[in-house]
Amino acid sequence: MTNAAADTTPAIEAFNLTKVYGSGNTEVVAMKDVSLTVARGEVVALLGPSGAGKSTLLTAIGLINPPTAGRIVIGGQPVMEADHALVDLRAFRRQHLGFIFQKSNLIPFLSAVENVQVALEINDVLPRPARSRAMELLDYLGVADRANNLPDALSGGQQQRVAVARALANEPSLILADEPTAALDSERGRQVMELFRKVAHERGAAVMVVTHDHRSLDVFDRHFEMEDGRLKNGTERNIEQ
Amino acid sequence: MNLATKDIRHNFGRFALTTVGIGLLLMIVMGMGGIYRGLIREATLLVEKIGADLWLVQGSTRGPFAEISRVPANLEDRARAVPGVAGARRFVSHTIQREHRGRPLRMVVQGLSWPEDRGAWIPLVAGRPLRQAHFETIADRSLGLPLGEKLKLGKDVYEVVGLTKGMVGSGGDGLCFFTVSDAVSIQFDVPGEGVRLERQARRARAEGQDIGRLQPLLLERAAGPASGIPALAPPQVSAVMVTLQPGADAAQVAATFATWPDIKVYSTQQQINLLLAGMVDKARRQLGLFRVLLIIISTIIMALIIYTLTLDKIHDIAMLKLMGARNGIIVGLILQQALLIGALGYGLAYWLGTFAFPKFPRLVVIETPDLLSLAAIVLGISVLSSLLGIWKAMSVEPNKVLS
Structure with missing residues (x-):
């Protein structure tokens, strides 16, 4: 577990986030007055029907789709005030955030290990230690034997594991996952969800997962439900329940 | 990475x-x-390698590389008399296209002013310079003529005695060096029937004039070879190339030639500039x-x-x-x-x-x-x-x- 896990500062604090697309007659409110807090080492699920605003919330917190109003604080550092960035967003994402999507989005011309390595090199880690760290992560996620394969040669589950390794590469304080198991069968989907829990608890990263898969909800510490752009109250669960 | x-x-x-x-x-x-x-x-290539200091060309023209230039062959002798001149050579150059061994042969016929110029300055890759006043030639390899090849041009046959490499004219055709008289013969070669017709025409013209009717000897000469008629000038050449004595003032020599109203004088560099x-x-x-x-x-x-x-x-x-x-x-x-x-x-x-x-x-x-x-x-x-x-x-x- 990293030092970050011992820190009591919340991983995410979102205050009154609102996202409006268009204006006038074409105005669409995708997210309305959403506030939430996620602690370090916590794994939370974001549930809700299509169009509820889950991905909008996730991308707003991920600093790739700024809110129209509201405030985002990550790891105690204010990063967005409405659509105004308070930090260098790209540098902040590089150092503090990890992303996983429905598709693995691995770079097709890089091998599995290089896909992880590139995330480290982007963060100024030298090639040799980056390679070594990438191999460690692949080993941790059980795909070290496929390290030199291109993404095309990997199964969907293996690709997603490499994507998780890439998201973990720079030891982010927050991992955001948008329907990461949608393209996987239920068994592999559950494996990935359990992996998130393992990562969060062992490495102290907060993990926020948008999912439709209610079968794996027991994996999460809490889940939030969204509907019509609004957040219902978060519900605490634990794995034993 | x-x-x-x-x-x-x-x-x-x-x-x-x-x-x-x-x-x-x-x-x-x-x-x-x-x-x-x-x-x-x-x-x-040719202008630079031929080694002339000054070029004497037909008055009011820009020389044989820019347009047709005709000067009398005896300009060579006049030029030699100018102080500072070491030598003068006739320049004859023209392109011909003939057939040889069933394929077209296009070449630049280049005259060498025999006996002063036997082609010793020409960079040979095989063979030797010219050794006789007639019927020998030095050919560029691009023409595809081997040493010893016999080449029929006009009424005469020429033997290839030397070979050069990369010696071509401004049109890219290979150079073939002959003595000036051979080059002129090739240029002005007229078939036998043409010669006979011209002699008859000359006789007919002479018969139409008093002098022809009164002087039978003149009529007889008119029907004979052109060289037997003093009033007909020998064939002209394209230019005369002048080489200067060591230490001679080129500008002064050129200034002397510039006073001759029938010719125009250019330095080698001026000829190159005109060409370019x-x-x-x-x-x-x-x-x-x-x-x-x-x-x-x-x-x-x-x-x-x-x-x-x-x-x-x-x-x-x-x-x-x-x-x-x-x-x-x-x-x-x-x-x-x-x-x-x-x-x-x-x-x-x-x-x-x-x-x-x-x-x-x-x-x-x-x-x-x-x-x-x-x-x-x-x-x-x-x-x-x-x-x-x-x-x-x-x-x-x-x-x-x-x-």
Whole structure:
């Protein structure tokens, strides 16, 4: 577990986030007055029907789709005030955030290990230690034997594991996952969800997962439900329940 | 990790084809420059190697390389009498196209002023200079005539006694050196029937005049060889070349010749300048424009290819941005590929050129300054062609990953 896990500062604090697309007659409110807090080492699920605003919330917190109003604080550092960035967003994402999507989005011309390595090199880690760290992560996620394969040669589950390794590469304080198991069968989907829990608890990263898969909800510490752009109250669960 | 080379390795086929295409285009650009240099070298070769200090040409003309020039052959003797002149030689040069062993043979007939000039100055790769006043020739290898080959031109047969390499005229045709009298014979050769008709015509003209009717001897001469008629001048030559004595003041000698109203005098450099300002200048401009067009086409093709390669990677670029990659990494990915295509294309162009250019019918001269300037141009077009791709990559948002 990293030092970050011992820190009591919340991983995410979102205050009154609102996202409006268009204006006038074409105005669409995708997210309305959403506030939430996620602690370090916590794994939370974001549930809700299509169009509820889950991905909008996730991308707003991920600093790739700024809110129209509201405030985002990550790891105690204010990063967005409405659509105004308070930090260098790209540098902040590089150092503090990890992303996983429905598709693995691995770079097709890089091998599995290089896909992880590139995330480290982007963060100024030298090639040799980056390679070594990438191999460690692949080993941790059980795909070290496929390290030199291109993404095309990997199964969907293996690709997603490499994507998780890439998201973990720079030891982010927050991992955001948008329907990461949608393209996987239920068994592999559950494996990935359990992996998130393992990562969060062992490495102290907060993990926020948008999912439709209610079968794996027991994996999460809490889940939030969204509907019509609004957040219902978060519900605490634990794995034993 | 170098993303550019990783991507190239992954898309090797497309990258290789692109590089070959660009390489072939650059080879043509390189070849155009070489053809231009070759034109200049071929055009000035004879003037530079023949070793004349001054050229005496027909008055009010610009000399045999620019237009038709006719001067009397005895100008050679007049020139020798001028103080400071070491020697004078007749210059006869004309292009002929005949048939030899069933194929067309196009050559520049070049007269050597026998006996002073036997072709000792000509760089031979085989054989020897001329040893007799008639029926011997020194031919350039490009004409395909071996040593000892017998060549029938007009009524006479000439033997190839020496061979040169790369001695061609301004039109790219191989030079063939004869004595001046042989060169003139070849130029003014008239078939036997033509000679007979001309003699009859002369006799008829003489009979129509009092002097012809009153002097039978004149009528008899009119029907005979032209050399027997003192009133007919010997054949004229194109120019007379003058060599100066060591230490002679060229300007002063030229000033003396300039006072002769029937001729005009040019230095060798002036003759070269006239040559380059005329025929070669137009070819230079034509080739120059063609090169510019090819460079523009190369740039557009490279830009389109780099742009397409970038579009193929746009999702990956968005992912890199999402992971926080700096612009430098993304610009580097695109720019390095463009530079690599340019550099490899350039290398390929040079390598292919070393095989292809010597097989061209005209001389292709690739000079280091031209290679360096083309390298700079390739560098420029590589950067320029990557701009469209870079712009596209810079404008993509990280959330493109979600689409």
